[in-house]
Amino acid sequence: MPGTELFGAEERKEIMDVLETGVLFRFNHDQQRKGIWKALEFEAEVKKLTGARYAHAVSSGSTAVATALAAAGIGAGDEVIVPPFTYVATVEAVLFVGAKPVFAEIDETLCLSAEGIEKAITPSTRAVCLVHMCGGMADMDAVMAVVNKHRLILVEDAGQAFAASYKGVYTGLFGKTGCYSFDFFKIATAGEGGVVVTNDEQAYHYADSYSDHGHDHIGSNRGMEKHPILGFNYRISELHAAVGLAQTRKVPQILEANRRHKKTLTGLLSNTPEISFARIADPQGDSATFLNLLLPDTETAARTVEEFNRAGVSGFNYWYTNMYHFINQWDHLKEMRTASKLAVEVLGVPQNYAQLDIPKTQEVVGRLISFGIRCTWSEEEVVALAGRIAACVRQATAAALVS
Numbered sequence: 001m002p003g004t005e006l007f008g009a010e011e012r013k014e015i016m017d018v019l020e021t022g023v024l025f026r027f028n029h030d031q032q033r034k035g036i037w038k039a040l041e042f043e044a045e046v047k048k049l050t051g052a053r054y055a056h057a058v059s060s061g062s063t064a065v066a067t068a069l070a071a072a073g074i075g076a077g078d079e080v081i082v083p084p085f086t087y088v089a090t091v092e093a094v095l096f097v098g099a100k101p102v103f104a105e106i107d108e109t110l111c112l113s114a115e116g117i118e119k120a121i122t123p124s125t126r127a128v129c130l131v132h133m134c135g136g137m138a139d140m141d142a143v144m145a146v147v148n149k150h151r152l153i154l155v156e157d158a159g160q161a162f163a164a165s166y167k168g169v170y171t172g173l174f175g176k177t178g179c180y181s182f183d184f185f186k187i188a189t190a191g192e193g194g195v196v197v198t199n200d201e202q203a204y205h206y207a208d209s210y211s212d213h214g215h216d217h218i219g220s221n222r223g224m225e226k227h228p229i230l231g232f233n234y235r236i237s238e239l240h241a242a243v244g245l246a247q248t249r250k251v252p253q254i255l256e257a258n259r260r261h262k263k264t265l266t267g268l269l270s271n272t273p274e275i276s277f278a279r280i281a282d283p284q285g286d287s288a289t290f291l292n293l294l295l296p297d298t299e300t301a302a303r304t305v306e307e308f309n310r311a312g313v314s315g316f317n318y319w320y321t322n323m324y325h326f327i328n329q330w331d332h333l334k335e336m337r338t339a340s341k342l343a344v345e346v347l348g349v350p351q352n353y354a355q356l357d358i359p360k361t362q363e364v365v366g367r368l369i370s371f372g373i374r375c376t377w378s379e380e381e382v383v384a385l386a387g388r389i390a391a392c393v394r395q396a397t398a399a400a401l402v403s
């Protein structure tokens with residue numbers, strides 16, 4: 001959780017600026033706020049880092065996905081291709097804008113593959129909600145070729161890939177709209193927060209209005225603002241934006257440390273023949289928040305997890321059995337357990353979610369173990385961790401030979 005590791009004086013200073021004026025609301029109150037506009041500054045910092053033409057901060061990464069979808073025109077009845085390996089918020093956002101998630105295969109990039117997307121396309125497919133997983137990125141040349149060939153709308157959930165880029169273009173900026181999460185576990189945190197990015201002026205205006213009851217945000221009298229569209233309240237507060245601002249300024253420093261640690265770990269672990277790594281479509285653009293190990297098969301990965309637990313190695317995720325990141329555990333989705341009826345229940349579920357044929361995804365996620373990289377690690381800690389990982393993997397492999 002790199003961002004939270006560096007919480008300190010800079011974050012407190014930005015928060016105090018807001019507390020001095022008491023204007024916790026991001027819009028209006030021009031006199032009282034004395035020139036303090038943290039949400040605007042946070043957005044400017046995100047634009048500076050990513051090169052996005054427009055950025056709009058909202059209350060969470062989840063509401064950022066929902067806003068990005070709506071601002072791209074995705075709504076009731078639209079079929080949207082999504083990955084079965086993602087934080088569940090991606091799928092929830094598609095469902096709650098009234099659209100229909102269609103699951104497609106990922107590959108060793110841990111993201112939807114061009115091949116997977118193409119196989120899932122039907123005459124009703126409207127969009128792809130691509131997720132850049134585990135700090136890396138999808139193979140964008142191949143994905144864009146399929147998206148353009150079939151004239152699909154691309155929305156990017158770069159919730160886990162803020163500051164990652166592919167051939168010089170930042171994640172979130174390939175599609176019509178994209179978004180990042182700034183929750184407590186991401187490379188930079190706002191406490192809770194998200195940012196929608198786009199290079200499309202109309203999509204930006206939709207995002208701005210959609211996330212604040214349709215307000216056009218023109219003029220200084222909020223009560224008299226016009227409503228170009230219907231919207232809802234997904235606003236970020238100035239306090240959260242203040243933290244997000246201070247954290248975003250630290251991202252270049254976090255990236256440098258993450259990449260250094262990941263290079264050391266990868267170098268040391270390359271000597272262990274049973275270990276390979278998730279494919280990084282552009283290694284230079286990796287945000288390096290995770291070291292993503294691929295073991296030879298699911299059994300070896302599961303045994304390696306046992307060895308880690310036995311040896312007291314922590315700080316890793318085995319997503320295959322994780323409740324929130326992989327479809328195998330999403331019984332609520334498979335059984336469509338909802339508090340109130342969703343559009344997809346009225347319009348018809350496009351796939352049998354309980355019996356998806358996704359062998360490639362099962363294989364890749366079954367083999368995957370991800371270590372969160374801490375930017376505050378010392379070189380000695382990194383070297384020691386590599387040694388413990390290699391020892392556990394050897395142990396797990398030796399156990400396989402005996403049994």
Ligand SMILES: *Cc1c(COP(=O)(O)O)cnc(C)c1O
Binds near residue numbers: 061157158160
């Ligand atoms: C974290 C995350 C989200 C949700 O973000 P929150 O800020 O926790 O709401 C959405 N998508 C992905 C891929 C994420 O990793």
